[in-house]
Amino acid sequence: MTALKAGEIDRFISNPPNAGGVVLIFGPDSGLVSERATRLVGKASEGDDDPFNLIKIDASDISSDPNRLIDEVLTVPLFGGRRIVWVKDASGKNLTPALEPVLGLDDWQTLVVLEGGDIKKGVGLRKLVENHKRAVAIPCYADNDRGIDQLIDEETRDAGLSITREARAALHSLLGGDRMASRGELKKLCLYALGKGRIDSEDIEAIIGDASSFETSELIDAAASGDLSKLDHGLERLADAGSKASVIANQALKHFQQLHRMRIDVDQGKPAQAVIDAQRPPVFFSRKPAFAQQLRIWALADLERAMDILSEATRISRLNDPLGVPVLSEALLKVGRAARARSQRR
Structure with missing residues (x-):
């Protein structure tokens, strides 16, 4: 069947x-x-x-x-x-x-x-x-927003904990690439918050948002903001960690699709901050400045070209796993250089 x-x-x-x-x-x-x-x-x-x-x-x-x-x-x-x-x-x-x-x-x-x-x-x-x-x-594909919410609900319910809306939004930006890894991070978070009764964003910063680890969201923000030194560092970590390139490429594509939708709203006259605040699931507070910067950098047509580049990288990395990391690295560098050029013109 x-x-x-x-x-x-x-x-x-x-x-x-x-x-x-x-x-x-x-x-x-x-x-x-x-x-x-x-x-x-x-x-x-x-x-x-x-x-x-x-x-x-x-x-x-x-x-x-x-x-x-x-x-x-x-x-x-x-x-x-x-x-x-x-x-x-x-x-x-x-x-x-x-x-x-x-x-x-x-x-x-x-x-x-x-x-x-x-x-x-x-x-x-x-x-x-x-x-x-x-x-x-x-x-078995990477968890979407609904799948991540279900996973969060399962683990917090089993631990007898509640979770704030901002903490849930933060988890959406950090989880989803690998179910086993996501569940492991959630169990670790629940153990940390045990006895508090509720998980908040500070708990996530302390446990999952460890500054020593280069998160996928940081890699994507570095490309979208044109921060080439941070992007280069992140790509080195990506290669060393043996990360699943197709998953990260798809997450980068989803990020630029979100920026594209937000840019349409801004071009229609809505304030950028209001557009960011209205996102569902909410944008984690620590990433809001990055979103604001990226909306200043990217025009609609440029976002569409970036989406084409990332879509092709996602396709190739899914079909040929050994090529995934070099293909993704090239795509993110192209996007990062474009963002850098646009930010210098502004």
Whole structure:
């Protein structure tokens, strides 16, 4: 079948089918891929961690021995229960020779869960899975605003904490690139605020907004403001950290799309500060001066050219991960130089 839609994913994971099948969990958000695979396996196994029923295999083992997958699928559990084969790190591995015989079976009782990376539609594992009636594909993309709010609500509710509107806005600018990393930062924040009853922006500055780490928002603001020295430093950190370039490129594109919408309002006569204050979710207070500066720098036509550059960088980095960091670096430097030139003319 085709890939599940966003609204269908949680229902499927909470109530997986009892029959055998294949589930491919894939996408650029590796943290979300891992989280959803773990939840699915937990639900499907009903807590049974018998090593004879729950088989964890690295994809490289399957790739080097394609027959192993169908051998595991056809093995009957010795003491009953459901058999699950969990294949990890399938990104970049050729598993087609191993999966085709499984999908060619008339019937099987084992559930196969595959963790993949950002796989293009119509090729490889996605093509096999999305065209088969007993297989399901679950995409995992970076959290949008609604997903981030849901994540914040889950963690604060579990910790018995409330959160201020400004603190929530700050988290929107800092989270979303990787689900596992986002959840880890939220747990750390909730632990820090435990006993206070409420999370405010000062807590975020103390825990998540650590000045020693170069945040994605700082990198994007450096490009949009034409701060080339800060941008150069940020790009070095980006390369050293092995960050997911496609996620950052998409966040930069979203930032410039927001600036474009705001610039339209300013060009229609609205005060820049009023436009910034009216944004939903709200702009975090520490970033408001950067937004004001960027609105002074960028004209509508220039923003559209910047969006084209970042859109192409997002596309290339999604299709070719090894090229992601150099392509993103070049795109942000182009944007940063344009911002610098415009700011010097003003």
